[in-house]
Amino acid sequence: MPMANVINQNYEQQLEWHAINWRVVTAMINNLRQRIYRASATGDLKKVRNLQKLMMKSRANHLLAIRKVTQVNRGKHTAGVDNQVINDHKGREHLYKLLSQTTSEKVYPVKRVYIAKKNGKKRPLGIPTILDRCRQAIVKSALEPYWEAKFEPVSYGFRPGRSAHDAIQKIFCIARARGTRHWVLDADIKGASDNIDHNFLIKKIGGFPERNMIKQWLQAGVLEHGNYIPNVAGTPQGGIISPLLANIALHGMETLLGIQYWKNGTPKQGQPYAVVRYADDFVVFGKSREECETAKINLQIWLAQRGLALSEEKTSIKHLKEGFDFLGFNIRHYDNRHRKRGYILLTKPSKESMKRYKQQMRMTWKGIIGMPTQEGIRQLNAKIIGWCNYYRIGASKRTFSALDQWMWIRQRRYLYRRHPNKHWWWRRKHYLGKIPGREDYSVFMDKSTGGFLWKHAWTKIQRHWLVPKNASPDNPELRDYWRNRQARKQPFIYGVKVNLYKRQKGYCPLCDQELDNGEQLHVHHIQPKAEGGDNKLANLRLLHANCHRQLHSKKGKMLK
Numbered sequence: 001m002p003m004a005n006v007i008n009q010n011y012e013q014q015l016e017w018h019a020i021n022w023r024v025v026t027a028m029i030n031n032l033r034q035r036i037y038r039a040s041a042t043g044d045l046k047k048v049r050n051l052q053k054l055m056m057k058s059r060a061n062h063l064l065a066i067r068k069v070t071q072v073n074r075g076k077h078t079a080g081v082d083n084q085v086i087n088d089h090k091g092r093e094h095l096y097k098l099l100s101q102t103t104s105e106k107v108y109p110v111k112r113v114y115i116a117k118k119n120g121k122k123r124p125l126g127i128p129t130i131l132d133r134c135r136q137a138i139v140k141s142a143l144e145p146y147w148e149a150k151f152e153p154v155s156y157g158f159r160p161g162r163s164a165h166d167a168i169q170k171i172f173c174i175a176r177a178r179g180t181r182h183w184v185l186d187a188d189i190k191g192a193s194d195n196i197d198h199n200f201l202i203k204k205i206g207g208f209p210e211r212n213m214i215k216q217w218l219q220a221g222v223l224e225h226g227n228y229i230p231n232v233a234g235t236p237q238g239g240i241i242s243p244l245l246a247n248i249a250l251h252g253m254e255t256l257l258g259i260q261y262w263k264n265g266t267p268k269q270g271q272p273y274a275v276v277r278y279a280d281d282f283v284v285f286g287k288s289r290e291e292c293e294t295a296k297i298n299l300q301i302w303l304a305q306r307g308l309a310l311s312e313e314k315t316s317i318k319h320l321k322e323g324f325d326f327l328g329f330n331i332r333h334y335d336n337r338h339r340k341r342g343y344i345l346l347t348k349p350s351k352e353s354m355k356r357y358k359q360q361m362r363m364t365w366k367g368i369i370g371m372p373t374q375e376g377i378r379q380l381n382a383k384i385i386g387w388c389n390y391y392r393i394g395a396s397k398r399t400f401s402a403l404d405q406w407m408w409i410r411q412r413r414y415l416y417r418r419h420p421n422k423h424w425w426w427r428r429k430h431y432l433g434k435i436p437g438r439e440d441y442s443v444f445m446d447k448s449t450g451g452f453l454w455k456h457a458w459t460k461i462q463r464h465w466l467v468p469k470n471a472s473p474d475n476p477e478l479r480d481y482w483r484n485r486q487a488r489k490q491p492f493i494y495g496v497k498v499n500l501y502k503r504q505k506g507y508c509p510l511c512d513q514e515l516d517n518g519e520q521l522h523v524h525h526i527q528p529k530a531e532g533g534d535n536k537l538a539n540l541r542l543l544h545a546n547c548h549r550q551l552h553s554k555k556g557k558m559l560k
Contacts, residue, residue, distance in 0.1 A: 015096050017089035018553040020063060022511035028060040033145040037474035040149035045207075048146055053209050055142035062099045065137035066092050068240075069130060071546045072519050075238070080129030081111045081223045098131060099138070107132050107216045110236045112224040126222060126236030136217065136240040139210050144244055145474040146208075151247065152254045153265065153469045157279030158243035161473045161482065164327045165393050165464040167278040168347060171331055173466065174274045174285050175320055176345040181274055181285040182333070185292040186324045188314035189303065192280035193242065194234040196249045197307030201235075204248055217241065233307055246280060249306050253277060256302050257284065257295060265469035283326060292317045325350040329394055347394040354399070357387055358406065365410050369418055373431070373446040381454050385493050388459040400456035407456070411444050459493055491516040496523060496535075500542035510547035520545040 032055050039047040055061055070076050070086040079085045086092055110126030117123050128136065144160070151159065156167040174181065198218050205211050217239065222229040235242040257273040267274075273295060274285040284299075286292040296317070300310055318324050321343075323332025330350040333343040349357075364383060368376030388400065415427040434441045435452050445452035465488065473482050487505035492498045500523070501515060508515055515521060524541045527533030543551065 015093045017092050018550050020550075022067070022513070022547065022550075025060045025063050026512050028058065029064055029141060032058060032061075033141065033474045034476040036142070036145040037149050037472065038476060040146045041475075049207065049209060052142040052146065056138060056210060061138050061141050062096060062134070065134045065141070066095050066099075067546065068137055069133045070095070072517075073133075073240075074518075075127065075133075078113075078127055079111070080127050080132065081108050082129045082131075084130055086130055095131065095134060099134060107135075107213075107220050109221040109223045109228060110238065112222045112229075113238075123237065125238035127238050128217070128220075128236070128240075132217070133240055135213070139213060140241045140244055142210070143205075143208060143241075145472075147244070147248055147251070148472040148474045151251060151470075152277075153261075154254065154275055155247060155251070155277050156467075157277065157281070158247060159472075161471070161485075162467055164278060164390075166467050167276050168327060168329050168331075168393065169464045169466040170276050171283065171326065172345065172347055174276070175331060175333070178341070180287045181272075182320045183286045183289055183292050184318050184320060184324050185284040185286065185295055185299075186316050186318060186326070187282055187284065187296070187299065188311045189280045190309050190311040191234075192250075192308060193237050193246060195307050195309075196234050196246065197305075198233060200306050201245060201249050204251075214241070214245070218245075243279065250277065250280065253282065253299075253302070256298060278327060281327065283324070289317055289319075320345070325352065328353040328390070349391045349394065349396055349399050353391075354403075357383075357403075361407070361410065365414050369414065374449050374451045377444070377446055377451045377453050384454050384456065388454075388456055389491065389493065392459050392462050393464040395461070396459075397457070397461055400459060403456045407453075408442075411453075454493070462490075486514055489516065496537070496540065497521065497542055499537055500540055503537060504542055508544050508547055509541055510543055510551065513544070515542060515544070517544075522548040524548050524551065 032051065036048060036051045036055065039045075039051060066086075070092055077085055077087070086095055108129045108131075110128050113125050113127060114122040115125055148160065154170060156162045156164070156170070198215070201218070202211060202215055205214060208214070218235065219231055220236075221231045222236070235245045253275055257275060259271055259273055259275065260268045262268060272287055272291055276283050284292065284295050286295060296310070296315070303309055316324075320331070320333040321335075323330055325331075328350055329347045331345070331347050333345055335342065336344040360383060361380070364380055368379055371379075388396075391399070411431075415431060419427055430447065431444060432442050433445050433447060433452075435443050435445070435450075438458070440455070443452050443455070465485065467485075471478055471481065483505070486507065487502075489506055490498065490501065492501060504515070506515055507513065522543050522545050524543050525533045525535075526539050526541060529535075533539050
């Protein structure tokens with residue numbers, strides 16, 4: 001079936017999920033998002049509303065929402081209060097028909113579940129039904145590009161093209177500057193997602209076409225152990241649209257603090273404050289403790305208008321010589337007489353992050369004792385590489401080396417427990433060795449398969465490339481910039497995926513979406529090995545797992 005028919009057909013017509021050309025779907029959605037962004041940036045509100053209505057009705061938007069909710073998102077196997085989960089294409093095709101109903105239909109309450117927090121406590125999550133999640137994804141695609149043209153440049157959390165690494169790099173740029181903003185208000189909002197005032201949020205959303213639907217989601221309530229609990233404030237943690245709504249509620253912090261920019265996006269000189277925000281975590285830099293105290297008072301008043309308040313226990317004012325923790329990093333000025341300014345700024349993994357990571361690794365080592373060595377190495381590497389990927393943007397070299405020494409002790413304990421009656425030299429012969437390209441003869445490995453345990457110190461330190469000013473992927477004028485930025489990223493540390501990512505410039509050749517968008521990845525053989533194909537790069541492509549399955553369904557577009 002031609003792609004135009006798949007997207008433009010009536011809902012009553014038969015949809016073949018495997019016949020969908022996701023490259024066309026992605027292009028259509030990106031085009032609409034860019035048109036909304038451009039209209040918002042130029043202040044054409046009437047055009048914005050018309051385009052948002054068009055986005056809500058878009059078949060392509062509905063298809064992409066279903067894919068994200070049922071195939072990509074982590075919670076795709078978690079049911080809401082209706083106990084419905086979509087695991088097959090027939091279910092997705094039926095869901096596509098259900099979305100033909102008006103989006104103003106009454107919503108279900110969210111199901112409350114609890115997940116562990118970093119401090120050992122548990123926090124509640126509200127799980128909407130699959131249908132409501134799809135509708136939230138549809139609404140988000142219409143609402144987000146409008147606000148992307150409005151959001152402040154120092155907001156980095158849960159926004160397209162931005163990450164925690166951007167927030168850390170921005171802090172690094174502020175703290176190392178020659179200016180005098182060396183005092184920091186390290187702020188923590190108390191229960192931000194639970195206390196946002198609904199009336200304030202709905203008023204701030206303005207004349208958005210589906211504001212009534214958003215209001216219903218906010219007030220849907222919670223179902224816990226069969227008991228209904230009304231929701232009078234906050235955005236349910238677990239909803240697809242919740243992070244965007246929180247960003248909308250917290251927009252305007254720079255305006256409050258008097259931070260101004262020139263037309264080209266450069267901040268004006270001589271301003272007392274600088275702020276960096278990641279979702280509901282933020283820091284304010286000032287020139288003195290008194291200025292930070294003033295900022296704190298003003299922020300408390302500003303937050304109260306939104307139904308929020310600062311946590312007195314977790315909010316503090318410090319000098320950069322004391323340092324502070326933010327998003328897992330410790331940022332601090334260290335005395336250095338060899339430097340012209342007398343100090344050096346370092347961003348290191350925080351002690352608390354190290355403590356949590358070691359605890360996770362202890363549990364993993366204990367859990368793999370009875371497993372095949374190859375599977376144990378796979379589980380360990382997943383955690384090691386993920387941790388190193390996150391912290392390699394900071395001054396982590398010594399930390400990585402220290403962790404390898406700690407891991408050496410864990411390896412020895414593992415081998416003693418697994419083979420208590422064997423001599424150390426026997427254990428060394430069967431589990432330690434050398435891999436090509438490394439002058440290291442003590443690499444923990446599975447000698448039957450060649451699999452080996454990655455060492456932290458092998459990870460190269462790589463300073464993050466800060467996203468500039470108000471840059472957004474929805475800005476059509478920056479399309480080439482974002483393509484080049486994606487090509488320069490490297491989410492992998494070693495293996496064939498490193499080279500494939502570079503060759504494909506960071507994009508999936510089937511759907512033309514970013515490879516590192518959270519989906520599982522597969523390596524595809526263009527000529528199957530059963531038909532004489534090899535493992536050379538020319539015969540390989542890196543695909544999203546869902547695109548790979550579609551390709552092998554014989555209905556997807558074949559690669560060349």
